Amino acid sequence: MSRTRLLSRIALWIGGPALLGLLLPLQRAWMPGQGSIGWALDLFAHWQPLYGAVWLIACMLGALRDRRWLLGLPLLALPWLTASPAAPRLEALPDLVVAVANVNIRQHDPDALLEWLQQKPANLVVLTELSPDYAAALAERRYGGFAHHALHPLASPPGLGVLSDRPLHNVRVLPDGLGALRIEADLDIDGRAVHLVAAHPKPPMATRKYRARDGLLRELASAAKTRPTIVAGDLNATPWSSALLGSDLRSLRRVSGWAPTYPSEARGWFGIGIDHVLVSSGFAGTHAERGPDIGSDHLPVRVGLRWQGE
The missing domain is CATH 3.60.10.10 (Endonuclease/exonuclease/phosphatase)
Known part of the structure; x- marks a missing residue:
C-alpha cells in the first residue's frame, strides 16, 4: 500500500468520528433528553476543540490524495457556531x-x-x-x-x-x-x-x-x-x-x-x-x-x- 493511500485511510478512520463529534452539539440542542444515554452523549459533546483539531488533521491527510477533502475545512467553524449563546461584549468599564x-x-x-x-x-x-x-x-x-x-x-x-x-x-x-x-x-x-x-x-x-x-x-x-x-x-x-x-x-x-x-x-x-x-x-x-x-x-x-x- 502506498504511503499516500495509507494516509488517506487514516483520514477516513479519524475523520468520521471527529465529524460525528462536531455535529453532536446540534443533536444536544434539538434532542437533549435521549433517555438513559443522554448523559453519555453529553459527555462526548464536551470535546469540540479536540474534534476540530482531529478534523483538521483528517482534511490535511485526505487532501494528499483527494483535494476534495479541503471542502470540509469550513466545518472547523462548527465549535464557534454551535456553542451556547454568549452575552454581548462592550468596550467599557465594568459595573x-x-x-x-x-x-x-x-x-x-x-x-x-x-x-x-x-x-x-x-x-x-x-x-x-x-x-x-x-x-x-x-x-x-x-x-x-x-x-x-x-x-x-x-x-x-x-x-x-x-x-x-x-x-x-x-x-x-x-x-x-x-x-x-x-x-x-x-x-x-x-x-x-x-x-x-x-x-x-x-x-x-x-x-x-x-x-x-x-x-x-x-x-x-x-x-x-x-x-x-x-x-x-x-x-x-x-x-x-x-x-x-x-x-x-x-x-x-x-x-x-x-x-x-x-x-x-x-x-x-x-x-x-x-x-x-x-x-x-x-x-x-x-x-x-x-x-x-x-x-x-x-x-x-x-x-x-x-x-x-x-
Missing part, C-alpha cells in the same frame, strides 16, 4: 467583576486565591467545593477584605460560598434532592436589584444527575426572564452541553469563554470549560479571562459585567 473558583475539597489554604484576587480584584467571588477548613482559613484572613460573605462549607464537594463587597440580602441555601446545593441571594448594583445564584450541580455521570443539572439550568433560565440575574459556579457543563443549549435557555447567556478550566494541569489546555458566569438579558460582558493555578484541579475564571438594559 461588576465576578470571579468563580472551584477551590477543591482537599485544598485548605486560600493564600493563592487571595493573592490572585489582590492582583485581579473582583466585586463578587463564587467558591465551589468549599470545605470547613478552607472557610476557617478565609475567616482568619478576614475573607480577603470582602465585607460581606455567605458561606456554606461542607466536608464534601457540594460546599459553596460567596464573597462580596456589596451587601447580600435574602440569602438562601437550596438543595436539589441529590445532595447538590445552590446559594441564592439578592444584591444591589448601582441601585438595581440583581438576583445571584451560586451553583454547583452534580457531575452528570448518570441519568438522574444529568436530568437534575439540566433541570436546574432550565429553572434558572425561566426565572431570569423576569429579573436581572447572574448565575455563577462550576456548572459541570461545557458551552456545547444540553444544559446550556436550547431555545428555553436563551434568557441566560455566557460571559465566560469556552477555554478549558478543568483539569488545571498544563494550564487546562487538555481539559474542558465547565466553570461559568451566565447573565440575563440586559447585561453585557466587558472581558473574560482564566486565572492562574490556585492549588485546585480547576482554574478560576474572572469576568466583567456592565448593565446596558433598561
Whole structure:
C-alpha cells in the first residue's frame, strides 16, 4: 500500500468520528433528553476543540490524495457556531467583576486565591467545593477584605460560598434532592436589584444527575426572564452541553469563554470549560479571562459585567 493511500485511510478512520463529534452539539440542542444515554452523549459533546483539531488533521491527510477533502475545512467553524449563546461584549468599564473558583475539597489554604484576587480584584467571588477548613482559613484572613460573605462549607464537594463587597440580602441555601446545593441571594448594583445564584450541580455521570443539572439550568433560565440575574459556579457543563443549549435557555447567556478550566494541569489546555458566569438579558460582558493555578484541579475564571438594559 502506498504511503499516500495509507494516509488517506487514516483520514477516513479519524475523520468520521471527529465529524460525528462536531455535529453532536446540534443533536444536544434539538434532542437533549435521549433517555438513559443522554448523559453519555453529553459527555462526548464536551470535546469540540479536540474534534476540530482531529478534523483538521483528517482534511490535511485526505487532501494528499483527494483535494476534495479541503471542502470540509469550513466545518472547523462548527465549535464557534454551535456553542451556547454568549452575552454581548462592550468596550467599557465594568459595573461588576465576578470571579468563580472551584477551590477543591482537599485544598485548605486560600493564600493563592487571595493573592490572585489582590492582583485581579473582583466585586463578587463564587467558591465551589468549599470545605470547613478552607472557610476557617478565609475567616482568619478576614475573607480577603470582602465585607460581606455567605458561606456554606461542607466536608464534601457540594460546599459553596460567596464573597462580596456589596451587601447580600435574602440569602438562601437550596438543595436539589441529590445532595447538590445552590446559594441564592439578592444584591444591589448601582441601585438595581440583581438576583445571584451560586451553583454547583452534580457531575452528570448518570441519568438522574444529568436530568437534575439540566433541570436546574432550565429553572434558572425561566426565572431570569423576569429579573436581572447572574448565575455563577462550576456548572459541570461545557458551552456545547444540553444544559446550556436550547431555545428555553436563551434568557441566560455566557460571559465566560469556552477555554478549558478543568483539569488545571498544563494550564487546562487538555481539559474542558465547565466553570461559568451566565447573565440575563440586559447585561453585557466587558472581558473574560482564566486565572492562574490556585492549588485546585480547576482554574478560576474572572469576568466583567456592565448593565446596558433598561
